Amino acid sequence: MTAMLPLLMMRHRRISRAKWRDCVTSTGKHWIEQSPDDMPPEKFLQSMIGYHLAYDNSLCGMVMTQGRQRQVINIGLGIKQIAVEPRGATVAAYAESHAHKLTPLELSFISSDQPDDVVLRRLCILLALKQAYIKAIGQPIGFDLSRLEFNIPEETARGDDHPLDGWEFRVFKSQLGVGRTDRIVEESYQCACAFFRGSKESKFVWHDNQKDLETWVQFINIDQMVKVIPKLTA
Numbered sequence: 001m002t003a004m005l006p007l008l009m010m011r012h013r014r015i016s017r018a019k020w021r022d023c024v025t026s027t028g029k030h031w032i033e034q035s036p037d038d039m040p041p042e043k044f045l046q047s048m049i050g051y052h053l054a055y056d057n058s059l060c061g062m063v064m065t066q067g068r069q070r071q072v073i074n075i076g077l078g079i080k081q082i083a084v085e086p087r088g089a090t091v092a093a094y095a096e097s098h099a100h101k102l103t104p105l106e107l108s109f110i111s112s113d114q115p116d117d118v119v120l121r122r123l124c125i126l127l128a129l130k131q132a133y134i135k136a137i138g139q140p141i142g143f144d145l146s147r148l149e150f151n152i153p154e155e156t157a158r159g160d161d162h163p164l165d166g167w168e169f170r171v172f173k174s175q176l177g178v179g180r181t182d183r184i185v186e187e188s189y190q191c192a193c194a195f196f197r198g199s200k201e202s203k204f205v206w207h208d209n210q211k212d213l214e215t216w217v218q219f220i221n222i223d224q225m226v227k228v229i230p231k232l233t234a
Contacts, residue, residue: 027138074196076136078128
């Protein structure tokens with residue numbers, strides 16, 4: 001289902017499948033190159049669409065941006081369900097299982113004197129941000145996440161003790177109603193998008209309300225996706 005999202009995006013833009021191709025770098029970064037036949041050369045160079053796909057349990061997502069190829073590929077998405085694994089584990093045990101991915105400063109944000117819901121949300125924010133960044137730079141799954149440090153109160157980010165200047169991090173939460181047998185179960189997901197803008201400093205954008213989120217995020221459910229699948233190869 002996640003792999004169909006680029007097809008859905010291009011369908012939404014009314015660009016037929018024969019008019020674009022999916023490209024990938026040696027580090028696995030994807031971008032879409034449109035046919036140059038119907039556009040001037042200067043527009044073609046700015047028409048590349050970089051994207052990244054991610055999923056966790058019931059939520060799958062895609063982030064994209066358009067511009068020159070070397071700029072648009074530096075984008076990544078992190079998704080982390082706000083729930084303990086395995087089911088029934090304590091928040092303290094779950095946080096401890098992820099402690100090796102965090103720095104001493106980050107561990108101080110999820111100390112045991114905080115309420116469980118605060119610890120879980122903060123942990124998921126940190127993990128989603130780290131996932132988004134390593135995917136944006138094309139690093140493999142085995143990357144040591146403790147090399148990255150996100151100071152949430154001061155809104156700064158560092159990698160190998162160097163500031164991650166030029167990066168923009170967008171952080172938001174998604175609420176889903178998921179059908180489980182004969183009932184609807186609510187699930188919460190922490191999401192983060194990382195994109196290199198080339199500015200002098202890193203920037204954090206927090207989307208805390210639905211109105212702001214809808215200006216750049218579009219949600220579709222499984223029924224809508226299934227309905228449009230037959231049209232995606234046209």
